[in-house]
Amino acid sequence: KAGVTQTPRYLIKTRGQQVTLSCSPISGHRSVSWYQQTPGQGLQFLFEYFSETQRNKGNFPGRFSGRQFSNSRSEMNVSTLELGDSALYLCASSLRGGNTGNTIYFGEGSWLTVV
Amino acid sequence: KNEVEQSPQNLTAQEGEFITINCSYSVGISALHWLQQHPGGGIVSLFMLSSGKKKHGRLIATINIQEKHSSLHITASHPRDSAVYICAVISNTGNQFYFGTGTSLTVIP
Numbered sequence: 357k358a359g360v361t362q363t364p365r366y367l368i369k370t371r372g373q374q375v376t377l378s379c380s381p382i383s384g385h386r387s388v389s390w391y392q393q394t395p396g397q398g399l400q401f402l403f404e405y406f407s408e409t410q411r412n413k414g415n416f417p418g419r420f421s422g423r424q425f426s427n428s429r430s431e432m433n434v435s436t437l438e439l440g441d442s443a444l445y446l447c448a449s450s451l452r453g454g455n456t457g458n459t460i461y462f463g464e465g466s467w468l469t470v471v
Numbered sequence: 472k473n474e475v476e477q478s479p480q481n482l483t484a485q486e487g488e489f490i491t492i493n494c495s496y497s498v499g500i501s502a503l504h505w506l507q508q509h510p511g512g513g514i515v516s517l518f519m520l521s522s523g524k525k526k527h528g529r530l531i532a533t534i535n536i537q538e539k540h541s542s543l544h545i546t547a548s549h550p551r552d553s554a555v556y557i558c559a560v561i562s563n564t565g566n567q568f569y570f571g572t573g574t575s576l577t578v579i580p
Binding site for chain 1: 504506511512513514515516519557559566567568569570571572573
């Protein structure tokens, strides 16, 4: 079956713009989580959605938001982009969540460069 | 303050060597994951542990909940094992994910 699909894979944005990233989970998975990875901070948890509801949230400013649709696809949005938002954004899906004993499956990520 | 500490940060081994990567954490957890990341970004979940020990091929992962410590072992290492290995824990309060900074492993033929 198809894996976790993230689009776009690469994008360049200008400071002050906003960006929307998309994640299609593995069929049947209801938990989708988002992560930011930078050379300086490593991997950091953004948020998790389960059945269209945000279940957990990391320590990121309100400029970072997300949502999940009824088909479990998820989007994350970053408004008023800053240079420091340049990162690899990873999405992962699992049946019910990484704390429930389920394996989590990662997408290839979206590389965002803010100039 | 890092909730998850990994050691070593970098590791170079000869093909065939036995490798150990350590992970210590400071929060109460509901689960611990070992992840593998190859150049280019793709991450694969190797193990999910909440107790004891798991084995998959040449990989073995153990966890000691009382000591808040986990180890990932690779037996008979191979150049294709070269990757960054990341320890991640899920706290049992708030279900937050915390990540180690990763161990960069290079296996030389």
